[in-house]
Amino acid sequence: IDDWLLEAYIWQFGGQIISEDGEEMLIYSPETVAAWNFFQKGVREGIFIFGVSGGNELDLSGRIAMVVRSTGSIGYLKQNAKYDLGATTMPGQVKEVVPIGGANVFMFSARPQAEKEAAWEFLKFLTSTENTKRWSLATGYMTSRISAFESQEIQKIMTDDPRYALTYQQLKDSAVRRPWYGPYPEVHAMITSAWEDAMSNPTKDVDAILKNLHEEAQYVLDDYYF
Numbered sequence: 001i002d003d004w005l006l007e008a009y010i011w012q013f014g015g016q017i018i019s020e021d022g023e024e025m026l027i028y029s030p031e032t033v034a035a036w037n038f039f040q041k042g043v044r045e046g047i048f049i050f051g052v053s054g055g056n057e058l059d060l061s062g063r064i065a066m067v068v069r070s071t072g073s074i075g076y077l078k079q080n081a082k083y084d085l086g087a088t089t090m091p092g093q094v095k096e097v098v099p100i101g102g103a104n105v106f107m108f109s110a111r112p113q114a115e116k117e118a119a120w121e122f123l124k125f126l127t128s129t130e131n132t133k134r135w136s137l138a139t140g141y142m143t144s145r146i147s148a149f150e151s152q153e154i155q156k157i158m159t160d161d162p163r164y165a166l167t168y169q170q171l172k173d174s175a176v177r178r179p180w181y182g183p184y185p186e187v188h189a190m191i192t193s194a195w196e197d198a199m200s201n202p203t204k205d206v207d208a209i210l211k212n213l214h215e216e217a218q219y220v221l222d223d224y225y226f
Contacts, residue, residue: 132144
């Protein structure tokens, strides 16, 4: 139920989540209904396994043939999987779409000058070419600096192990910016709750679940913006 995965599933079926200005929900559509029905049918027929916990253990169990995970899982899976580990780009139904993930680092302006100077030195260290390269080599995450990407070590590992090149291939071919809007945490929680409801009870009416989700999320947007 990761947010970026749910975004991917909707977009890959041609659906949308929210308007560009963040004020109008677009999640209830024939495309999104088709996407959720597809996955619910897979759960119902025993093709997919859905669970809200224990994912790592399941992925390593050998009981499943394919898993959708972040590229940052490559290092973990290589180290822990007891089977031959392959990797490929994200699948698509109508189109191939991969949300750009990641995290952020911040400095706060309302702090004493000495703290800000110390924080700036730490951020420079954390995001240096050497450290972002080291992080990428260990995990499989995309480097956050072009200088690291162009380094001999990153270029070599992509040649020696093509699994590490997939993130950059997807960035070029199918990556899109994720939606961001004021009440995102609240709306996202509603989306994941609806997804969990549909997948953990795979006989439920997906159309009704998504219609109710759309209406409740739109109420949150209206309350926030107006």
